[in-house]
Structures are given as C-alpha cells and as structure tokens.
Amino acid sequence: MALKRPHTDSEMRDEEAPRKKRKGFSVGPANLPDGTYRRKTQKIKNDLIQKAKIKKAYAKVKAQEQSGSNDIYRHQEPETSSAQPASLDLHPDRQAMLDRPAPSVNAPRHSKDDTDDVSERRRRARPKRSSYSKETQMAEQRQLEAEARRMVREEKDRERRAMLKARRPDRDGRYRLGRQSKILLHKVKRLVEEGKVDR
Template sequence: MAAKRPHDADSADAPAKKRKGFQVGPANLPDGTYRRKAQKIKNDLIQKAKVRKAYAKIRAQELAAGPTKSIYDTQTEEQDEGRLQDQPEPASLELHPDRQAMLDAPEPEPVPEPAERRRRHHPEGGKARERRPRQPRQSAFAKEMQLVEKRKQEAEVRQKEREFRQNDREAMARARRPDQNGKRRLGRESKVLLSRVQHMMAK
C-alpha cells in the first residue's frame, strides 16, 4: 500500500528545525593559522551583519517618525536667534575705579640696592669687575702640531749646518791652495778658521 501524505497539522507539531549557520572555509581545517583566519573572517561578517541590522532598525524608526529638519537649518536658526538676543552693549569709555586709582597714585621711587648685596655681586667695592680675556681654545691636535713644528725646525737647522760645512770645506780648499811660489796663504786660512770658531760659539 502507498504511504499516506502527512497532514499539515502534524508538521506544525514537529519541532522547528534549527537553522544551521553559514560556514567559511572547509569544515575539516586543523587548528592553526588557516583555521583562525577563517574564524576571524566569519566573526567579522557576523559583526557587520549586526551593524547593518541595527542601522536598518534605526532608519525605519526615523522614517516612521516623519521628516526632520537638517542640522544645517537648525544651526542657522539658532544663530539668528542668538544674534538678536546677544547684542552686546556699547562699551563705556570710563575706566575701572581700581585702574583709575592706580593711574592717579604717584609713582614709587626705586629702592636703592643694599650695600651687602652690591658687594656680593661686585666684589671690588661695588665696581663691576672686568672680564678676563678669553684664552684661545686648545686644538685637538695641538701636540701633534708642536711636534711637526719642532721637526721642521730641526730639519732646517740640520740643512743650515750641512750648507755651512759644505761652504766651509770649499772655502778652506780655496784658502789652502798655494800661491804662485808654492807657499800657503795663511791670511785666507785664518778667515775661514775665524768663521768656524764664530759658528761654534753661536751654537
């Protein structure tokens, strides 16, 4: 025999089937980065849906209440009313009594500075001390520069000594050259010897 068709009343008595929620990503993802990402996307979608639903509800209430004035219209009306009410009174040219009393009072004379305080600021009997001249700032390479300068001077001294010896040798060679008769010229030699002694004494 064929199965009977169920009645509508029977289906109403049956418990309502719970709606299954939507799914993001595969159901069998292992716990890890991909699953957390899928859950985050799902939660974001749910949150956005709730916001949309709340907005639609509020919008429906406002539309049911009737049209309202724009915020700009209400602001301009309030400003116009405020201008009419808050007309400032013209400022008076009279001074405040306290200020007038201050202007009328005589100026106090400056109080002289006590001698003790003056001595503290100016130790030499109240006179302002003169500034010391600034010392030149030490260069970072002052020692190195001094060494270089010293070496230059030593090199110059050695060069002069070398030149003197060379000139002295040449002068002595000329002085020792015999004259036409084969005799030594002692006068010329004496000049060279004298210059040698003077050079030695100058050191």
C-alpha cells in the first residue's frame, strides 16, 4: 500500500505555489469593431471601475474612522494666533440693509427710473417671430379651405338626398312638386352665392 502524503506537505505546496493572476472583467463581447457599441461598453466598464474605486476608498476611510485613527483631529491644540476674537456686531452693509423699511407687498420693486427704462426697452424690443410663421399661416389657410369644401360637400349631399325623397311619388302616385321646387330654389341660391351662376 502506498504511503499517503502528510498534511504539512500539501499546505506547503499551497503557500509556495504562485497565485494565479486574476483576469480583468469584461463588459460586452470582446470582438466588437471600433465604433459606437465598443465605445459604449468601454464607458460602462470605466464607470464600473470608478465606482469600485470610490467604494473602496469610502470603506477605507470608514474603517479608519471606526478604528479611531482620526485622533489627530480630536486632540488638536487650540490656536494661539493673534487673530481677533469674533465680535457679535453686524457688518455695516448688513446693518444698513436691515435698517431699511420692508417693502410693502404691492409696492413695485424698482424705482420710477428703473421702470421707465424697462418699459422703454420692452417697447423697442420686437416680438420674436416664429421661424415657421409662414408654414403655420399656410396650414391654417389649408384647414379653412378644407373646412369650406367639407361644408359644400355636406350641403350637396343633403340636397341630393332631399331631392331623391321629393321625387318619390306619394300614395296616390302624384309627384311632390312643392318639395322639389323648394329644394331647387335652395340649390340655385347656393350656386349664385358661389358665383357659378350669374344673377
């Protein structure tokens, strides 16, 4: 029977064996050609690396703070400089601002001269023209024309239906000439208004 290796031998082998170098992580496919998609994946990778560095630095600072290595800041000696002690007096500009009476709610914020300048500038300034003003006017004109055509079409359709109804004979087999005459009169008025028939 073969001898088994002792545990110490295997432990030594693990320590002596060189650590494998960790391969970096990849984002997206490795064979992308230079272009938009490759730049996008590189940007994502750089952002991830930056965030990881920030996290690591934050964890380091937090660990230092918790371990109490920031004693430098806690045990500072008071300054012995020749600086003047802080006074409780307000700065003269601030005091002047506080001494001024508070403006009423409805009072204008500017003086009379300021408002004159502003109103004159407004009068001189021309209203900004839209870059599509001609196009909007043309579109409105087309809409109005389409609406007028639709109204004429509906009116003609109404007349046609009324005429069909008027041409049907009544129960006795007589034509309804009174109805037909009203419809024809209405049609003639419409044609005169449109200018298709002279008066």
